[in-house]
Amino acid sequence: MGDAATLVERARAALSARDAAQAIHDLLRETIASAAPRELRRRLLGTEAAERMGGIPRFGQHVLVDSPELTMFHATLPPGFVNAPHDHRTWAVVAVYEGEERNVFYRRRDGSITPASALVASAPYVVAMREDAIHAIENRLATPSYALHAYGNAHFHVARSMWHPDTLVEQPRDDALFGSWCRDMIVRGVRLPADAG
Numbered sequence: 001m002g003d004a005a006t007l008v009e010r011a012r013a014a015l016s017a018r019d020a021a022q023a024i025h026d027l028l029r030e031t032i033a034s035a036a037p038r039e040l041r042r043r044l045l046g047t048e049a050a051e052r053m054g055g056i057p058r059f060g061q062h063v064l065v066d067s068p069e070l071t072m073f074h075a076t077l078p079p080g081f082v083n084a085p086h087d088h089r090t091w092a093v094v095a096v097y098e099g100e101e102r103n104v105f106y107r108r109r110d111g112s113i114t115p116a117s118a119l120v121a122s123a124p125y126v127v128a129m130r131e132d133a134i135h136a137i138e139n140r141l142a143t144p145s146y147a148l149h150a151y152g153n154a155h156f157h158v159a160r161s162m163w164h165p166d167t168l169v170e171q172p173r174d175d176a177l178f179g180s181w182c183r184d185m186i187v188r189g190v191r192l193p194a195d196a197g
């Protein structure tokens with residue numbers, strides 16, 4: 001594993017595999033196994049950005065590539081982080097290399113969604129999601145969670161859905177509103193459903 005540019009180059013090459021999602025999965029699993037967390041951050045984000053993450057960092061997405069067929073970013077989830085249910089409209093691979101991301105997966109029912117299962121992605125762990133996945137994530141630990149996220153589309157630009165955290169009503173994804181929902185959930189100490197698995 002080299003620096004971020006090398007990772008992006010290898011990820012772009014993986015897109016031409018017969019099963020691109022699996023190839024990205026394998027690449028990210030190899031990447032997070034290639035160095036200790038701190039060293040991995042230094043290699044991927046640069047020394048300065050990595051050092052700023054000492055202590056308890058804030059939520060952050062450090063974008064490595066933003067293109068029509070591939071989006072990759074490094075995600076930092078502070079303790080207590082939680083977000084609202086959302087979809088991605090493509091395959092997704094999340095490689096948690098320090099800490100934990102607890103996922104709750106939802107399925108559609110009667111015009112809304114209902115919790116169907118949960119998955120605690122405890123580092124090192126690579127989560128693969130199909131394009132019809134609907135999920136929300138949280139960090140239940142007292143320490144930050146760090147992961148690499150990859151999506152087979154222009155994650156920040158394509159039309160997607162989000163579901164209100166209380167009413168579970170679906171609406172078009174709006175990044176600003178989604179962010180305000182998440183901040184409000186965090187302030188209120190909202191936790192994702194515990195009985196989802």
Ligand SMILES: [Fe+2]
Binds near residue numbers: 086088
């Ligand atoms: Fe997601």
